[in-house]
Amino acid sequence: MNPSTDITTAPLVLRPGDAGYAEETAGFQTGFVRRPAVVFGASSAEDVLAAVRYAAERNLPLGVQATGHGTPGDLRGGVLVGTRRMNRVGVDPGARTARVQAGARWSEVIAAAAPHGLAPLSGSAPSVGAVGYTLGGGLGLLAREFGYAADHVRSLDVVTGDGRLHRDVREGSELYWGLLGGGSAPGIVTELEIGLVPVARLYGGSLAFDGRLVDPAAALAAYEAWTRTVPDGLTSSFAAVPYPDVPAMPPHLRGRYEVSVRVAYTGTDGERLVAPLRKIGPVLADSLREMPYTESHTVHSDPDFPHSYYGDSVVVRELDVERAGEVLRRTGPEADAMVVVQINHLGGALARPAPNAVPFRAGRFLVRLLTVVGREPARALLDPVFALLAPDTLGRSVNFALGAGDRTEGLHDAETRKRLAGLRSSYDPASLFVAG
Structure with a gap:
């Protein structure tokens, strides 16, 4: 690709030294600090798409951050996509589902579901990002009764490393399989539809x-x-x-x-x-x-x-x-x-x-x-x-490799590792995404 993507159209683009850069790169985890060359503060899937294409055109390492609870990989010289502004949550009480954007926290999903006598399969900390936690598997408070949060995902929207936006990715797709529990993903999930459970x-x-x-x-x-x-x-x-x-x-x-x-x-x-x-x-x-x-x-x-x-x-x-x-x-x-x-x-x-x-x-x-x-x-x-x-x-658990996510040994069995490698090769051929 040629470096043609115009980043001035994004709602927020920051570089080191800009006002707001430190706040945009800071997260809940203070021991592993990212220093990317460019930060995209995304407000929509289209903003995420623009950021991924910008990184792909320049072959720059790429990462994503919602709440910053995870321990990030090194992004020096790379691109960070911040999704905290993408925090919309919509509940369909009849279908017992919620649509959750990439930056929403569990506290926001819990609050939206509660008036309907419903609950998400959230973890122990309400300030954690709901999407990132679910993609890691999601070992929630009621896990032995209902299973992993990932088991209740109905569909995903994702921008992959090859610069494509995939909407409504569902069970039966290899991309659906690998995004849920796969660890180092070949893209950025911008929205999930998840099942809720009747718990008041x-x-x-x-x-x-x-x-x-x-x-x-x-x-x-x-x-x-x-x-x-x-x-x-x-x-x-x-x-x-x-x-x-x-x-x-x-x-x-x-x-x-x-x-x-x-x-x-x-x-x-x-x-x-x-x-x-x-x-x-x-x-x-x-x-x-x-x-x-x-x-x-x-x-x-x-x-x-x-x-x-x-x-x-x-x-x-x-x-x-x-x-x-x-x-x-x-x-x-x-x-x-x-x-x-x-x-x-x-x-x-x-x-x-x-x-x-x-x-x-x-x-x-x-x-x-x-x-x-x-x-x-x-x-x-x-x-x-x-x-x-x-x-x-x-x-090892993907969700709880906190600072050790760059060590991929033990996160999956050999057959799953091979299958995930094929998925990343297909959807992130330039290996843009940095493991956290």
Whole structure:
């Protein structure tokens, strides 16, 4: 192509040094900062198309950012497409669907669906971009009951790296299959149509224990045994968080080692089901209650302020509690840096096959480790811990390769990798798109 695309017609084009450039490139993740040569602030699919064609004509690396929760690849000299202005959400209550633009957050989808007694299959943090999360698979609060968010996508609009806008891409298309769960995509999805579920309220929250009074490894073993007794409709996770004793930390958290179980359930017998968990030890905090879905973010109470982090994850066939206990010992208060451990119970509807590239559906648990140090020290700290789980590891999660997305090994099985490579070759032949 010849460099003929006129970028002056875009609603917002910024370069380093321009007013607003820093704000446009900033995201929730502060530890991995992008410094592209050109930023397109897109307001429509046509704006995205113009940005992709501009990059293609000049053979420039290309990336996309909605909320900036992911950890981005290097875009020096390249083009960043910002989609945060594309945040329109439309709900069809009769069809139980929502059309969601690329920059919309889960909070906006939840708010639009709630008046109709409906809910999206959103994640734990309402500030996360709905489209990006869904494309990674989308392990939501009600995942064991309804499956991955990607399993409920009806159609997609996408601009591919070859400079084409594809509208209404549906099941049966290779592009549909690969965009959902494929990781490094050959294009920018500008809009999704997703299915909603009839959920007005849920039983949810967390039980927290003092990790210095209760043996975290024993608590995890009790949790793993409990997961074998619950119905498919109950979704839960185990977490261990060693809060540092530093002045910046709120006084009630300074130096605390908190072990907790988080629960989300749409059934009516939640109190009976969680009763065995209360026997783990003295309860430090109990937020379990009936709540409207609009308060579902309080189940995890994820940080809502921008910060730096690096994380990775593995899907395991089974959770060996002895090895997992050693994971807790190596990541506890004595570790070289703060490490947050979260272990999600999988199975249920997550194990059902679906016409997309979301992998490792046979896994029973997802083990996630998150730390606040930089990429290299984080790798040195976390990789040996993940190695403990290698005998049961199936692979890694696309959604939770936070800073490690440039390491593609383990994200898919060999056959899926080959199929995805063919898809990228067809739709992004110049390999413009940079892995995050």
